Amino acid sequence: MKEFKNIKNFIFDCDGVLYSDLEKVFGQVSKRMTEYISKKLDLDIKKAKELQTAYFHKYNTSLNGLMIHHNINPNDFLKYVHDINLDFLEKDLVLRKELLNLEAKKIVFTNGSNDHVKNITKHLGINDLFDGIFDIADCNFVPKPAIESYKKLSKKFNINPDETVFIEDIAKNLEPAKKIGMKTVWLINDEYWGKKDSDKDFIDLKIKNLSSFLKEINILQAA
Secondary structure: OHHHOOOOEEEEOOOOOOOOOHHHHHHHHHHHHHHHHHHHHOOOHHHHHHHHHHHHHHHOOHHHHHHHHHOOOHHHHHHHHOOOOOOOOOOOHHHHHHHHHOOOEEEEEOOOOHHHHHHHHHHHOOOOOOOEEEOOOOOOOOOOOOHHHHHHHHHHOOOOHHHEEEEEOOHHHHHHHHHOOOEEEEEOOOOHHHHOOOOOOOOOEEEOOHHHHHHHHHHHHHO
16 A cells, blocks of 8 residues: 555546445436437337447447447437436445545546536535546547546646556556556456456556545555
8 A cells, every 4th residue: 555655646437436336326327328329219128228238348338339320419418318316325424534634636537427427426425525527528528448538637637647546446447547657446346347357467456445445545645
């Protein structure tokens, strides 16, 4: 953990990192994606779901595939799929405390939308604690793990990658972060897509709980 003592920038993925119950959130998003594809492309639900999954695996987001092959309006898509009910999400007072104590720049880096991040963080009670959000529009809709997006983020927020840590639940998204000089932290999970490549050496540290990790960082930096 000593290598994290002088970290000045913390980059967080949103879904599956800032909260743990991915299925309750992304289950809703995924269902609305299927509905959207079904309506827009005039497909039955089964065919729409198959296309959604195929594009996700090939292009890293279903939206990316839809834009490439069907000229789908990304803003229209994102507004529709992120119109979900998050009332079940409770305020995370433990995470709030550790983020408050973290003397560093804090950025959320997501393949989703700015509005989605704001909705999530508001329900968690941490929406006022971040210095910025870098969303899929900021990447010109080219999703992680395209290395250009990581470079754009670093430039936009004037971040030195050598002083930065990136925390993700999808292991392969850490590879470009490592390539440009960031420290990388994988939040352990059993999702097929999340744990793929989690055995690679571009991961510096594996953690089970974000708040516990940040508490360790805060103790280390205060010493």
